[in-house]
């Protein structure tokens with residue numbers, strides 16, 4: 388592990404700028420594609436009818452929304468690659484607090500730095516997200532993400548140019564504030580995309596036993612974020628529900644909706660998704 392962490396740091400230090408850009412873009416892009424593909428396959432191909440009682444918005448997503456989500460996510464990933472390259476360049480020039488060797492602060496700090504990065508991102512996301520909902524900024528920055536009112540895992544990076552820049556700002560912000568090893572930063576980003584895909588898949592995954600206790604007040608849920616896509620004036624958080632609870636910005640019906648979803652029973656009469664699409668099309672055609 389020690390040798391691996393040192394060789395990752397050495398590799399990043401010795402790459403030229405184009406190699407850093409390509410490396411970050413490929414890693415971020417592959418993580419997004421693999422996780423979103425797994426979520427899509429499980430939730431919309433294999434278990435759509437089985438898990439339908441946990442589907443937050445009770446209708447299948449539209450193809451044109453998925454195409455738009457994929458296109459904007461691809462553009463965002465390029466922007467993440469560019470901002471990552473600038474951050475690494477600044478780090479090599481000695482302007483950031485990035486630690487190139489784990490031995491400098493030890494493995495305890497390595498683990499703590501990941502937790503601090505998660506807390507920093509949670510706070511940054513909540514406040515920048517509320518700022519993006521200001522009426523004067525929403526149209527220019529955040530509207531693209533809200534075009535998905537029944538999002539799929541492919542919406543995880545569906546941002547406008549300016550929003551992708553604002554989201555990517557967490558790279559330099561973390562590097563300037565937290566003495567963090569590049570590998571620890573990579574683990575933090577892994578946690579970020581896992582949560583991001585989980586929050587956009589459209590199903591409530593948390594088990595009932597977990598959401599009955601205190602974790603309900605601490606953790607953010609897919610229900611919380613999907614409700615934000617339905618009704619944008621509330622539920623601004625990402626990993627935790629703490630800022631929304633402190634600031635009183637949870638939707639008034641969030642707790643009730645979460646309770647209904649985690650208590651819902653499976654309905655065996657729900658068809659699988661391609662079949663449901665055909666049924667919906669037939670119903671629509673018969674109404675015309």
Ligand SMILES: [Zn+2]
Pocket residue numbers: 532538587612616
């Ligand atoms: Zn979203």
Ligand SMILES: [Zn+2]
Pocket residue numbers: 516520529533615619
């Ligand atoms: Zn929003």
